[in-house]
Amino acid sequence: xxxxxxxxxxxxxxxxxxxxxxxxxxxxxxxxxxxxxxxxxxxxxxxxxxxxxxxxxxxxxxxxxxxxxxxxxxxxxxxxxxxxxxxxxxxxxxxxxxxxxxxxxxxxxxxxxxxxxxxxxxxxxxxxxxxxxxxxxxxxxxxxxxxxxxxxxxxxxxxxxxxxxxxxxxxxxxxxxxxxxxxxxxxxxxxxxxxxxxxxxxxxxxxxxxxxxxxxxxxxxxxxxxxxxxxxxxxxxxxxxxxxxxxxxxxxxxxxxxxxxxxxxxxxxxxxxxxxxxxxxxxxxxxxxxxxxxxxxxxxxxxxxxxxxxxxxxxxxxxxxxxxxxxxxxxxxxxxxxxxxxxxxxxxxxxxxxxxxxxxxxxxxxxxxxxxxxxxxxxx
Amino acid sequence: xxxxxxxxxxxxxxxxxxxxxxxxxxxxxxxxxxxxxxxxxxxxxxxxxxxxxxxxxxxxxxxxxxxxxxxxxxxxxxxxxxxxxxxxxxxxxxxxxxxxxxxxxxxxxxxxxxxxxxxxxxxxxxxxxxxxxxxxxxxxxxxxxxxxxxxxxxxxxxxxxxxxxxxxxxxxxxxxxxxxxxxxxxxxxxxxxxxxxxxxxxxxxxxxxxxxxxxxxxxxxxxxxxxxxxxxxxxxxxxxxxxxxxxxxxxxxxxxxxxxxxxxxxxxxxxxxxxxxxxxxxxxxxxxxxxx
Numbered sequence: 001x002x003x004x005x006x007x008x009x010x011x012x013x014x015x016x017x018x019x020x021x022x023x024x025x026x027x028x029x030x031x032x033x034x035x036x037x038x039x040x041x042x043x044x045x046x047x048x049x050x051x052x053x054x055x056x057x058x059x060x061x062x063x064x065x066x067x068x069x070x071x072x073x074x075x076x077x078x079x080x081x082x083x084x085x086x087x088x089x090x091x092x093x094x095x096x097x098x099x100x101x102x103x104x105x106x107x108x109x110x111x112x113x114x115x116x117x118x119x120x121x122x123x124x125x126x127x128x129x130x131x132x133x134x135x136x137x138x139x140x141x142x143x144x145x146x147x148x149x150x151x152x153x154x155x156x157x158x159x160x161x162x163x164x165x166x167x168x169x170x171x172x173x174x175x176x177x178x179x180x181x182x183x184x185x186x187x188x189x190x191x192x193x194x195x196x197x198x199x200x201x202x203x204x205x206x207x208x209x210x211x212x213x214x215x216x217x218x219x220x221x222x223x224x225x226x227x228x229x230x231x232x233x234x235x236x237x238x239x240x241x242x243x244x245x246x247x248x249x250x251x252x253x254x255x256x257x258x259x260x261x262x263x264x265x266x267x268x269x270x271x272x273x274x275x276x277x278x279x280x281x282x283x284x285x286x287x288x289x290x291x292x293x294x295x296x297x298x299x300x301x302x303x304x305x306x307x308x309x310x311x312x313x314x315x316x317x318x319x320x321x322x323x324x325x326x327x328x329x330x331x332x333x334x335x336x337x338x339x340x341x342x343x344x345x346x347x348x349x350x351x352x353x354x355x356x357x358x359x360x361x362x363x364x365x366x367x368x369x370x371x372x373x374x375x376x377x378x379x380x
Numbered sequence: 381x382x383x384x385x386x387x388x389x390x391x392x393x394x395x396x397x398x399x400x401x402x403x404x405x406x407x408x409x410x411x412x413x414x415x416x417x418x419x420x421x422x423x424x425x426x427x428x429x430x431x432x433x434x435x436x437x438x439x440x441x442x443x444x445x446x447x448x449x450x451x452x453x454x455x456x457x458x459x460x461x462x463x464x465x466x467x468x469x470x471x472x473x474x475x476x477x478x479x480x481x482x483x484x485x486x487x488x489x490x491x492x493x494x495x496x497x498x499x500x501x502x503x504x505x506x507x508x509x510x511x512x513x514x515x516x517x518x519x520x521x522x523x524x525x526x527x528x529x530x531x532x533x534x535x536x537x538x539x540x541x542x543x544x545x546x547x548x549x550x551x552x553x554x555x556x557x558x559x560x561x562x563x564x565x566x567x568x569x570x571x572x573x574x575x576x577x578x579x580x581x582x583x584x585x586x587x588x589x590x591x592x593x594x595x596x597x598x599x600x601x602x603x604x605x606x607x608x609x610x611x612x613x614x615x616x617x618x619x620x621x622x623x624x625x626x627x628x629x630x631x632x633x634x635x636x637x638x639x640x641x642x643x644x645x646x647x648x649x650x651x652x653x654x655x656x657x658x659x660x661x662x663x664x665x666x667x668x669x670x671x672x
Contacts, residue, residue, distance in 0.1 A: 105482050105483070105486065105565070105566065107565045107566050107567075107595050107596075107597075108596065108600075110485075110486055110489040110490070110493075110566050110568075111486045111489065111490055112483075112486065141490050142483065142486045142487050142490055143487060143490050143491065179483065182481055182482075182483055184482060209481055209482045209483065210479075210626075211455065211479040211480060211481045211482060212481035212482070212483070214456070215456070215481065243622070243625055243627070245622065253539075254539050255537055255538055255539025255540060256537060256539075256563055256592075256627055257535070257536060257537020257538070257539055257540030257541070257563065257590070257592055257617050258537065258539035258540045258543060258617075259627075260540075260592060260593075260617040260618045260620070260621055260627050261540050261543075261615075261617045261658075261659060263620040263621065264617060264618065264619045264620045264658070265658045265659075266620070267619070267620040268657055268658055273620060276621070276625075276627060280538075280539055308539045308540070308542050308543040308546070309519065309539075309542070310505050310517060310518055310519055310538045310539055310541075310542045311505060311517035311538065312539070339524070339525070339542070339543060339546045340519050340522065340525060340539075340542050340543070340546065341519040341522065343522075343524075361547070361550075361660050362543070362658075362659070362660065363658050363660040
């Protein structure tokens with residue numbers, strides 16, 4: 001789950017890291033009022049994507065009138081496909097140096113990694129390519145944490161204009177904020193040194209681990225919900241993973257790997273999948289709602305159903321799907337492939353209720369669905 | 381301990397729950413040597429014909445102890461249960477649960493590494509030592525899917541791994557062992573670890589890797605595959621998936637140019653691995669490689 005800057009920065013503040021004073025507002029008038037109080041400000045678009053500055057979503061304003069002007073321009077702007085609904089009005093900082101700091105989950109070392117670079121202000125991917133020698137990292141034993149001494153070891157030898165001790169302090173605190181809030185990524189970019197030698201977090205990116213959201217209900221309420229299409233939201237509400245794609249061949253399968261593969265095989269035979277929809281794991285009893293969703297997408301021309309039972313039983317999935325079929329009476333052509341736990345019972349149900357047989361494998365079923373979509377396209 | 385054998389003594393943590401009971405009975409029927417279960421509230425009783433202990437540590441101190449533990453535990457309880465098994469000095473732990481907070485998983489991994497416990501999962505459907513025993517919720521007993529043979533199979537996905545196994549059997553071959561490694565971003569047994577275990581597993585003449593987009597595990601495994609003397613085949617799921625979306629598995633996400641289908645396919649092909657366009661091609665590939 002992503003958090004916008006205004007929702008992430010208070011976590012740093014609570015953890016003892018200095019952040020600029022600011023308020024989040026949703027109108028030019030409110031931006032002016034905020035600037036009255038704060039003095040010279042920066043007006044920042046609040047969307048959880050990078051490159052806001054390049055898109056014109058970050059502007060300096062030395063007067064309240066200018067703050068209102070910038071807020072008017074930025075509100076409603078589209079950045080990275082998202083519409084800006086709020087701006088953060090923040091006191092300007094005088095920047096002497098810009099650094100990069102982050103803590104993230106590392107699948108390779110299977111633990112947290114603290115990262116620091118003297119090249120702040122640019123994307124970490126670009127830092128890693130342009131100046132990898134300036135990217136310093138420390139692998140952390142999560143049972144012991146990342147204390148000040150370890151942070152000093154990471155940045156002690158760098159030229160930080162005398163702020164090494166303060167930066168080390170920030171890194172250790174950043175780690176604690178990462179840990180307390182189940183972050184998968186907590187990033188300060190840039191972390192600045194002011195001309196007076198203060199260390200300030202000018203921006204903050206916080207991504208919470210989706211599997212830990214249940215542990216932080218209050219904080220999660222301040223997160224940015226994923227942008228979902230109508231059908232995706234319906235899937236979300238029914239605990240069925242549905243992702244809308246731009247093709248015309250509907251896909252229904254169990255298990256993430258098998259569903260992705262069904263999409264791949266459809267594409268291999270020249271078709272375009274209309275969706276990812278899986279009813280594996282705990283969702284295997286949800287054949288009915290899944291069928292409703294894959295059929296609801298406008299323009300689908302055929303459907304491939306691919307079940308391979310392990311934990312999920314084919315007969316249970318088939319039962320749900322068939323009752324939805326009898327209710328919805330869809331007219332589009334459907335092609336089945338069935339294997340694994342409960343396959344014989346599922347095949348029997350299919351014969352009894354729809355008088356159909358499955359194809360011998362997913363390739364044959366997918367290919368038939370692609371051919372059917374092509375014929376339907378030619379006929380329309 | 382990445383491949384469990386029939387002589388290994390297996391503990392089931394969460395044995396008394398609905399799924400724990402259902403799959404314990406199936407594992408027993410297939411040949412898995414279940415020696416006990418854990419449920420602190422039902423300690424001292426018997427379930428599925430084996431004693432129920434208050435903790436894994438108690439089970440370890442009982443007559444004979446145990447080698448490996450399998451967890452049927454909900455997400456937020458896994459850290460405590462796994463730490464119990466690690467502190468009991470289990471040699472292996474199989475974690476089936478999906479949606480465990482990643483920081484909990486990393487905590488388990490750090491402790492396991494220190495104590496020398498090998499973790500499989502989380503978010504795996506389990507593993508099958510064909511004709512001997514199995515762990516997890518795998519259709520090991522379905523003869524159209526698992527048949528004793530010489531192909532080792534490893535998969536990040538349970539359903540797709542099962543499909544691959546069925547394709548192998550319908551092509552006239554069978555498996556030595558199946559290792560499900562799980563669909564999470566941080567897992568104990570990586571693609572490389574499983575490949576190495578299958579490479580050394582007796583009676584294995586070829587290995588099939590079932591991978592998917594996201595992470596760099598297939599690329600790391602390619603480095604090992606390059607030095608193997610057995611034929612290796614791979615199928616990578618997710619070539620048609622859009623960038624930046626989690627495709628059902630938390631680990632199956634392409635970010636920028638990292639974790640892409642292309643990067644994995646190229647790394648594997650450069651290591652001499654034959655990459656299959658669809659899982660159905662595995663039969664012909666094996667016929668070409670294993671025909672004497």
